[in-house]
Amino acid sequence: MDVAVISCCFRNVLETHVFIGFAKPWKATITRNRWDGVKLSLMDPSRTRINLRKPIKKLADPQGVNDPPGFGINESLSKGTGPFRQPDGSTSTDFDDNVDVFDNDLETENDEEKEQIEENVDWDPEDIETITALFRGRIPQKPGKLVRKRPLPLPIPYKNRPPGLPSSKKWTRTTNSSRKSVSSRVYKDPTFLIGLAKEIRSLDPEKDVSTVLDKCSRFLRKGSLSLTVRELGHMGLPERALQIFCWVQEQPHLSPDDRLLASTVEVLARNHELKLSFKLENFLSLSSQNVYEAVVRGFIRSGNLRLAYKLISAAKNRKMILDAGVYAKLILELGRNPDNHILIMNLLEELGERDDLNLAQQDCTAIMKVCIRLGKYEIVENLFNWFIDSGMKPSVVMYTTVIHSRYSNHCYREALALVWEMEGLNYLFDLPAYRVVIKLFVALNDLPRAVRYFSKLKEAGFSPAFDIYKDVIKIYAVHGRIAKCKEVCKEAELAGFKMDEQTRSLLMQLKE
Structure with missing residues (x-):
């Protein structure tokens, strides 16, 4: 009786299948090979043994609401606490002696150790400072590494910039010259305007300038023909210049032209073709300042200095302020004659009374040369000081x-101080500069420096003038250098100069 009951129980147990949930639902089946033995198999169909892993402690969701299906079975199985039905119908928590499971006591000890490690974590001051610096935007460096020197990257050939000036970063709008209109390219082209003057010069005397100008009238603008008129003045054709002015008066798009009028009257005055009435006040009231200055320049170029001086005096009486360059040109021409001393001084006084004096460097130098001839050295010094104080650089x-x-x-x-100043500025001396400097050293009786600048003159490629040879012979003679005197005399004769009687008598005295 008992044996029959036990066999029935075993039959029920062996036919029961238990599902255990892992990453994949594996089956733990109990099969009966023989009636005399029971075997527990934990092998999946691919014949891979299942290894139970360490359980993961969940900190949140204790009720298991968000757990996936079968998660509770897996956890209970891994802990070894899951129910398992025994042959007698009761449940058990042990699978087999061959299965490795972690005990609840071991898991509790591991959790306590982790909590102690987390509680005993201490931050170093350097770590705290580094983390704080991340929010400040810069990591502080240690005192020993204040300057970090990094090696420069190696140059890459195809990324190196080609030699030459850098290109401009600004966008410059360039227009193609070929797309411009013909009038825009021609009306102020010097080659074209001078070519017109040459065509007019080649005309027959009976023909008028209109035969040339009518062909290109549509290309011209106001002020274009002023260059043509000045070129005809250089060619000595003032009547052709007057014909151009008369032709322009008949062209509505070219007249009136103040620049052309100024160029025409200057050409006429330069060639003694301009006649003025004795009533200069009427002429002054009818003409503009540009035309008036052109007339004065024309009379200066023609040599009619008295009339030019009268025009300047009339402009002063009418309180018309002419350009300082006109005064400089008149002073330079008047300075060629010593008898014009009074006129020059009057013009210099008028320039000195101006508050806004504006002289070009060339005009200022011309006035200085005239003052040296007149012996007015203080005026030269005043002009030189004014030029430097104006912020300009002397040449x-x-x-x-x-x-x-x-x-x-x-x-x-x-x-001598100015000579050293020129040397300090690295100025290149020209022939007049060498001539004046050698004269200065001869006057100072400085033989070594006079000889040195004489050598530098020849090294610079200049040919010494006769007065320079005379000065060098003179200083050699003063120091009793007879051989050097003969050498310089021979060099001067080879250059084509003939010694005068004064130099020959000096050499004769040295021989005696």
């Missing part, structure tokens, strides 16, 4: 003129 010509002024005034040391 070699102006330095040479001031040195010559001080040399003529016997201020040798002051002149």
